Structure formats: C-alpha cells, structure tokens
Amino acid sequence: MSTDTLHGESSLLIQLRHGLRREQIDHALSDIAAGWGRRELWMTLGLHDVRQRYRRSKLGPFWITLSMAIMVLALGILYGQIFGQDLHEYLPFLAAGFVIWGLIASLIIDGCQSFIMAEGMIRQLNAPLSIYAYRGIWSTLIAFGHNIWVFFAVAVWFGVDLNWNLLWVPVALLMLLLNGLWIALFFGLLSARFRDVPLIVGSIVQVLFFITPVIWRPEMLPGRALLLDLNPFYHLVEIMRAPLLGQAPGLENWLTVILITVVGWTATLFFYSAYRWRIAYWV
C-alpha cells in the first residue's frame, strides 16, 4: 500500500462534491427505502438489543417500567413540594413529561450511536445503512412501550380525564419517531466521523432537560418568555403531553414540530447523500 498525505479539508470537499451528484441523492433515498424493506431484520435486532439488557433478570424489560415508576414518584413528591403543587395535577403532568422526554432523549442519544455501535456489521454485511438507524428507533419504541404504563397507572390513580384527545397520541408518537429517524441518520453519521459528538450531544441533552418544561410547568415561567417558545423541545414534548392529559393539541406546537421535521429531513438528506458512502470507511 502506498501512502500519501492530503489536507483533510480538501478531501472533505472532494467528498462533498462527489456526494452531491444526482445519483448519490437517489442512492440515499433508496437506502432509506430499502432499509424500511428490511424491517424484519432490524425489528429482530432491536428486540434482541432490549432483551440482551434484561435477559437474566426475573422482571425482564419491566425493569425499565419499574425504574421509571420510582423516578416519577420520587421526583413527583419532591418537586411537588418544592413548587407547592397539587399532586393530583402535578404527578400526571410529570409522569407524562418524563416518559415523553425519555423517548426523545433516547432517540437522540442512541441515534448518535447508530453507526458506531454497528461497525462490525457495517463492514461485513451488504445491507442498507439506514437499517442501523431504524434498529435504534425500534428499541427506543419498545422501551417507550414499557414506560408509558407508568403514566397510565398514575393517570388512572389520580383520575385524569382520559378522553378522545388520546387519539392524537399515536399521531404525535409517529411524528416523534419520524424526527427520530433523521436524528439517527444525521447524528449517527456525524458521530461516525467525529467521535466526540456523542459526548457533546449527551451534555447538551442534559441541559435541555432542565430548560424544557418537564419537571416544571410552562405556567410557572413568568411572562411565558421566548425561552419557552423558541425551545423546539417544548413543542416536541407538548404535542404528545397535551393529549395524554386530555387537552386538545395546540396548533402552534404542531406547526413548530412540522417545521422541525421538514428542516431536519432536508438537512439530513443533504448530508446523508453526501457522506453516506463514507460511513463504511469511518466506522
């Protein structure tokens, strides 16, 4: 093998030019479509990922449920007191917010790992790369399926008005997963190249948890500052939390989420077309 040295920057530009040709965009789209076609594979892999973690415990995946329940109760009682909230209102609010936040955070954090974690398979298997993104989303969804029962238990206990607005929940869930897919492709790609991205993203997500109304209510913020409306995560959480708590979903929340989805997918398609073919070299 002969080696020669190139400037990193120029080679990245060459790659970008190569990647933005029409055929690369077609390849990226067909990669995502073909990945969907291999769903039996990634569903099985995602399920195995979840089971792997809990295989030898008696409770199995219900450990997820249990730890979520303990977290919600402990935080609910503590913060309910700190904020001087009525537990009947506050605990269902917290449970819903927490479960949804768990879903969003894990879509982002696990999304960063989608290609890094699969490096062995990527180099040996000629499958569309998007299956590794789908796989992570599927195991996140399975975990969510276990967590959501914590909310329903709290909701029934405190007599939350579970009404027809609940029909919005699956729609909102689908929307969050659709965003999860571009997040997994985009951040998975970026993380495969720059290995400090998962760490950076991890700490950002932690900060976002505190500035997003999950443990505090939007009404507690005086003047409902821009801080709230400009935070995309507020809207992502709200489209699902409102119907869970029996309220009709807000139009502005939905519009913002749709905007996020469109912008996110456009940026992702751009980068995924340009750099998808490099992923196998990066991992």
Added chain:
Amino acid sequence: MASIQLENVSVSFPVYSASTRSLKNRLIQSATGGQIRADTVSQRISVVQALQDINISLKSGDRLGLIGHNGAGKTTLLRVLGGIYEPNSGRVAVQGSTVPLFDIGLGMNQESTGYENIVLRGLFLGLTRQRIRSMMDEIAEFTELGDFLDLPIRTYSAGMQMRLAFAVSTSVVPDILLLDEGIGAGDAAFLNKARERLQHFTEQVSIIVLSSHSEELVRTMCSKALVMEHGQIVFAGPTDEALERYQAMRGW
C-alpha cells in the same frame, strides 16, 4: 445471469488520528484561522491507497481466487464487490444477489437460543421470516444439535456454534458468493458431512470470489486467480500460473 464488472476502481482510506476525530478540535482549528495552522501540519489526515485502477470482469460460472500478502487489498476488493465500500472513483456494476460470507457467525446472539439464531442469521442473509420457518426443520436436522437448539448458544461449544452458523449460511444459494478464507465447519466428526454440503452449495453458486492465503484452497476452488500487491493487480490468469507467480514474488 450474474455478472461483475469493475472499471478503473480505486479506493483510498483516510487514517484518522485521535485529534482529527474530534469535532471540537476541528471547529477550534477553523475558528482560530491561519496562525495556529502552522502547528497543525501534524493534523493532516493520511490517506492509504488501498486499491488502484482495478479492472475485473466476471460472468456466471467463474471462480476467482485473490492471492497476495496481508494488506495487498484482497479484503478491500471483496468489500467493494459486496457493495460495502463504494469506491472513490471508477465504476462497479454487480448483477445478481450477493452474499458476503466473511464471518459465518456474524450477528449471532450469545443470549438467544439456537432456533432464534437460525432466524437471525437467516434475516442477515436477506431471507424473510416465512422462508426461514419453512427451512427450519432441514437446518435443525443438519446441525444434529437436537434439544440444544432450545438453549442459549452461550452454552454451546465453539464447534457447535460453528455447526449452527455453517448450516444456516449454506442453506440458501446466492448468485454471487464472496469468501474470505473459505468457510469453516467445526469439529472433525462433522467435517465429512459439511464438506458434502459445502460442495453441493458452492456448485450452485454462479460466481465465487475467494480471498485466501491457502494455496491449497485456491487451487481446489478456483479456476482463475488474481495476484495482488500494494492495491494493484500484478497478475491475472489461470490459478496455477498465478500461484507460481506469487511464489516467485515472495521468492526467498
């Protein structure tokens, strides 16, 4: 009909150091601009030219062996053929279903049972669940693992795991098969049975490309061979001549 066409294919690898893998460094580097630039010469990314101007044309019935030293580019070439690496330049046209069998145990899950792993391996090979179910009995019977198939495969011996992987991997015949060092089959008692199945399996495949260090293996399986060095093809022709050429190259 299966076919493979490679025209002027070149592949180069970036070799990253820890600092070029950091987004933080990258951003600081571009923010601080020219001054620090002088010190960042060491941050250049080295590029390894793994394949250079490769031209290959294969049609149904071809059995091609790849021979060469470690790092000559054999595995990279297999990955290009399998569509795993897209080349930097050149054209790749592969027709037919392609299965790269570099590691027959790829994707096996230690905590899952033998049956579950048959399904998993099958899905990796691109089969549907339904198809796998219809072949399950035949595969299970061939492995001779009996009730063990209900146990997690971490309880298996290495030989038993190998049998399972072997049985599934050879259960479906692709158009194009890419092999790195052939297919292992496990313990001796199983070997004869495996050899028979393997022969039957490989006969049905349209095109096989095998990369190996074993001259014996290449001689028995392949009619044609390529000798590779430094990412280039230095000789292409009948296996015997290629092997002679390779021995002469090593020449001590």
